[in-house]
Amino acid sequence: xxxxxxxxxxxxxxxxxxxxxxxxxxxxxxxxxxxxxxxxxxxxxxxxxxxxxxxxxxxxxxxxxxxxxxxxxxxxxxxxxxxxxxxxxxxxxxxxxxxxxxxxxxxxxxxxxxxxxxxxxxxxxxxxxxxxxxxxxxxxxxxxxxxxxxxxxxxxxxxxxxxxxxxxxxxxxxxxxxxxxxxxxxxxxxxxxxxxxxxxxxxxxxxxxxxxxxxxxxxxxxxxxxxxxxxxxxxxxxxxxxxxxxxxxxxxxxxxxxxxxxx
Amino acid sequence: xxxxxxxxxxxxxxxxxxxxxxxxxxxxxxxxxxxxxxxxxxxxxxxxxxxxxxxxxxxxxxxxxxxxxxxxxxxxxxxxxxxxxxxxxxxxxxxxxxxxxxxxxxxxxxxxxxxxxxxxxxxxxxxxxxxxxxxxxxxxxxxxxxxxxxxxxxxxxxxxxxxxxxxxxxxxxxxxxxxxxxxxxxxxxxxxxxxxxxxxxxxxxxxxxxxxxxxxxxxxxxxxxxxxxxxxxxxxxxxxxxxxxxxxxxxxxxxxxxxxx
Amino acid sequence: xxxxxxxxxxxxxxxxxxxxxxxxxxxxxxxxxxxxxxxxxxxxxxxxxxxxxxxxxxxxxxxxxxxxxxxxxxxxxxxxxxxxxxxxxxxxxxxxxxxxxxxxxxxxxxxxxxxxxxxxxxxxxxxxxxxxxxxxxxxxxxxxxxxxxxxxxxxxxxxxxxxxxxxxxxxxxxxxxxxxxxxxxxxxxxxxxxxxxxxxxxxxxxxxxxxxxxxxxxxxxxxxxxxxxxxxxxxxxxxxxxxxxxxxxxxxxxxxxxxxxxxxxxxxxxxxxxxxxxxxxxxxxxxxxxxxxxxxxxxxxxxxxxxxxxxxxxxxxxxxxxxxxxxxxxxxxxxxxx
Numbered sequence: 001x002x003x004x005x006x007x008x009x010x011x012x013x014x015x016x017x018x019x020x021x022x023x024x025x026x027x028x029x030x031x032x033x034x035x036x037x038x039x040x041x042x043x044x045x046x047x048x049x050x051x052x053x054x055x056x057x058x059x060x061x062x063x064x065x066x067x068x069x070x071x072x073x074x075x076x077x078x079x080x081x082x083x084x085x086x087x088x089x090x091x092x093x094x095x096x097x098x099x100x101x102x103x104x105x106x107x108x109x110x111x112x113x114x115x116x117x118x119x120x121x122x123x124x125x126x127x128x129x130x131x132x133x134x135x136x137x138x139x140x141x142x143x144x145x146x147x148x149x150x151x152x153x154x155x156x157x158x159x160x161x162x163x164x165x166x167x168x169x170x171x172x173x174x175x176x177x178x179x180x181x182x183x184x185x186x187x188x189x190x191x192x193x194x195x196x197x198x199x200x201x202x203x204x205x206x207x208x209x210x211x212x213x214x215x216x217x218x219x220x221x222x223x224x225x226x227x228x229x230x231x232x233x234x235x236x237x238x239x240x241x242x243x244x245x246x247x248x249x250x251x252x253x254x255x256x257x258x259x260x261x262x263x
Numbered sequence: 264x265x266x267x268x269x270x271x272x273x274x275x276x277x278x279x280x281x282x283x284x285x286x287x288x289x290x291x292x293x294x295x296x297x298x299x300x301x302x303x304x305x306x307x308x309x310x311x312x313x314x315x316x317x318x319x320x321x322x323x324x325x326x327x328x329x330x331x332x333x334x335x336x337x338x339x340x341x342x343x344x345x346x347x348x349x350x351x352x353x354x355x356x357x358x359x360x361x362x363x364x365x366x367x368x369x370x371x372x373x374x375x376x377x378x379x380x381x382x383x384x385x386x387x388x389x390x391x392x393x394x395x396x397x398x399x400x401x402x403x404x405x406x407x408x409x410x411x412x413x414x415x416x417x418x419x420x421x422x423x424x425x426x427x428x429x430x431x432x433x434x435x436x437x438x439x440x441x442x443x444x445x446x447x448x449x450x451x452x453x454x455x456x457x458x459x460x461x462x463x464x465x466x467x468x469x470x471x472x473x474x475x476x477x478x479x480x481x482x483x484x485x486x487x488x489x490x491x492x493x494x495x496x497x498x499x500x501x502x503x504x505x506x507x508x509x510x511x512x513x514x515x516x517x518x519x520x521x522x523x524x
Numbered sequence: 525x526x527x528x529x530x531x532x533x534x535x536x537x538x539x540x541x542x543x544x545x546x547x548x549x550x551x552x553x554x555x556x557x558x559x560x561x562x563x564x565x566x567x568x569x570x571x572x573x574x575x576x577x578x579x580x581x582x583x584x585x586x587x588x589x590x591x592x593x594x595x596x597x598x599x600x601x602x603x604x605x606x607x608x609x610x611x612x613x614x615x616x617x618x619x620x621x622x623x624x625x626x627x628x629x630x631x632x633x634x635x636x637x638x639x640x641x642x643x644x645x646x647x648x649x650x651x652x653x654x655x656x657x658x659x660x661x662x663x664x665x666x667x668x669x670x671x672x673x674x675x676x677x678x679x680x681x682x683x684x685x686x687x688x689x690x691x692x693x694x695x696x697x698x699x700x701x702x703x704x705x706x707x708x709x710x711x712x713x714x715x716x717x718x719x720x721x722x723x724x725x726x727x728x729x730x731x732x733x734x735x736x737x738x739x740x741x742x743x744x745x746x747x748x749x750x751x752x753x754x755x756x757x758x759x760x761x762x763x764x765x766x767x768x769x770x771x772x773x774x775x776x777x778x779x780x781x782x783x784x785x786x787x788x789x790x791x792x793x794x795x796x797x798x799x800x801x802x803x804x805x806x807x808x809x810x811x812x813x814x815x816x817x818x819x820x821x822x823x824x825x826x827x828x829x830x831x832x833x834x835x836x837x838x839x840x841x842x843x844x845x846x847x848x849x850x851x852x853x854x855x856x857x858x859x860x861x862x
Binding site: 020028031032034035038039041042043044045047050051082169171172173174175177178181182185190191195196197 | 445
């Protein structure tokens with residue numbers, strides 16, 4: 001366990017070391033939230049409510065989804081693709097740890113960094129600029145915390161899956177890009193799932209994506225009742241467990257491939 | 264012209280490599296199509312809840328998106344420099360580039376050609392024709408020419424911004440996540456800029472001028488007179504940003520520290 | 525103009541950031557950074573004549589690669605003058621690199637995914653080499669390096685030795701008058717090394733190609749270079765003939781003994797007490813080496829003394845090796861020869 005904790009810490013320090021990234025990141029997130037705020041006020045165009053969400057709730061939803069994204073988001077798929085193509089994975093395999101576990105911990109280190117140095121100050125700034133309403137109900141904050149942790153795992157698992165495809169494809173940058181777009185839309189980052197037509201919502205119930213952004217953001221904006229929130233958390237957890245299966249299968253196949261090709 | 268002939272030399276190598284990996288070509292093509300479809304879905308879902316976005320209707324927004332896809336496809340085909348920092352700086356590939364008698368940026372562009380992205384232009388044209396026919400847009404004899412000029416202008420804007428981002432690597436310790444984040448921002452140029460407040464509009468027009476890749480030039484074909492002035496300066500902005508980015512690059516190369524020290 | 529390379533007071537400094545330790549330190553780094561200037565190359569001057577083969581040696585971090593990168597136009601010097609083939613490498617880069625060939629042993633110059641001959645064809649166009657020039661010159665190169673059978677294979681499928689030979693051929697496509705080789709034999713087996721050395725000698729003779737070579741393997745230098753430039757911490761500490769270096773500093777002899785019985789070093793030392801002898805023991809092969817001055821009388825005395833006490837299985841008298849000399853120089857830090 002120690003070595004995984006160490007990996008989190010090292011990643012955390014690494015993030016601090018790249019300060020250009022840090023400053024531009026804040027700038028870019030600011031523009032993102034701003035742009036979506038205006039896009040949504042334009043969409044509301046004076047309407048009181050759309051799909052049970054008021055403009056203020058919607059703004060809060062946008063702000064909180066982007067801030068949560070800073071936590072669950074990582075580039076593990078791209079990193080893995082690099083490592084696999086350069087043959088570094090073969091080296092990782094002989095190290096005394098689980099490669100995928102290590103990658104997850106790296107992602108977590110990155111996430112925790114962004115949560116404290118990025119999301120937290122960012123949220124305070126956003127709070128003063130845009131009309132956002134935060135709840136002071138501690139139970140909501142607690143549920144939200146559990147929920148974004150689960151989002152992190154679902155998103156990371158999907159990244160690991162995409163990363164593993166590098167073993168079988170020559171060039172998967174297209175796939176990685178497509179996955180990013182799919183997640184941004186179907187996770188509810190760009191618009192709440194409840195805005196989709198009924199049939200689409202029905203399909204998405206059977207997909208893991210809404211566990212990434214929609215569920216935590218709805219919990220935070222109190223778009224869910226307490227009961228719904230608990231159920232949603234269960235749903236997230238279920239996905240975390242289910243996704244282990246394809247990852248293990250692919251990883252197993254990948255290791256075989258590695259032996260044959262010699263990395 | 265030496266540089267034109269070099270372009271075709273690299274192009275033929277590129278084709279040979281790509282044809283070896285046909286399955287990947289297919290995956291690439293399919294995932295591009297998927298991204299494009301998803302962006303359309305977003306627009307459709309949004310307009311399921313509203314009819315007008317500050318005076319722009321659904322088909323106009325779709326038209327802008329269709330237009331955006333064309334310069335974006337051109338950009339992706341020729342300026343595939345997302346991983347410039349890892350590939351060329353960290354791994355020191357730039358050393359090799361710098362020992363060859365061709366301009367370094369041009370060599371990198373040639374090495375990283377990704378012409379399959381040009382398929383996106385076809386999708387874009389299809390989307391434009393669909394939206395355009397629903398809007399009853401008339402085609403004038405000069406439209407195709409202006410279209411080409413605007414597309415080149417837009418692609419140059421895009422290229423200029425991303426080259427400048429790549430240049431950061433010469434001076435600072437910038438890492439991977441910068442360019443993908445910028446991708447999000449580039450998307451906002453696809454919506455009418457008048458929905459944004461002054462600051463964001465200013466940024467999208469003059470700082471990261473992505474509005475010139477989408478809404479400004481498209482406004483011309485949609486007959487939105489009030490934006491014509493912006494439409495017409497698209498190529499100017501494109502050339503300015505691109506030239507500036509190349510100058511910045513030339514300065515940056517002097518600062519290159521080499522790898523492995 | 526007889527000089528291929530002229531370097532005067534060449535200097536390169538790097539800004540190195542040091543990070544503070546711990547989390548709070550890292551957080552402070554976010555706002556202010558500590559940095560110091562590290563001098564990689566410290567005001568060095570030298571010239572290389574046309575047609576010379578020069579070995580450029582030094583320990584890791586001595587500034588070898590940095591110099592080579594400045595000479596090839598990859599890095600901009602902090603100060604000083606460089607003139608290579610009569611040009612300033614960084615200022616006129618594109619024109620300049622047309623006149624040099626570069627091989628980086630640890631980095632491929634060829635395109636990974638395409639066949640070797642496709643890389644050659646592309647490079648031929650890049651360097652604007654005509655078909656006739658190419659045929660005249662490259663057919664010979666390909667034959668000498670024996671890479672004909674590799675031409676239709678993609679680079680990623682080649683072994684290191686095969687790849688290096690192709691890299692060398694690729695660097696010579698435009699038949700440059702000046703060739704930079706950075707660790708060209710690193711990791712190669714003896715046969716490939718010999719082949720590469722032979723080839724380099726041949727092109728040097730045939731085209732009067734100037735060659736500047738960095739290597740860790742001193743046998744490369746011994747086989748190829750009459751002159752060495754030695755670098756330590758960014759300074760030139762020796763510049764001159766390899767022969768001089770050996771004559772002046774390598775005046776000693778090496779006596780190697782192997783014994784029939786088990787003997788310990790202290791006992792051996794004891795026998796030659798009072799004589800100017802430095803003993804060393806190779807633990808693995810149990811070879812005892814005596815480093816002594818080159819004097820016939822002393823040599824006989826040592827041998828007699830040793831043979832009187834121990835049973836000798838094998839014995840050799842050697843000149844001090846270049847490696848030994850160089851190790852001595854680095855230990856002392858400077859050379860007075862030259």
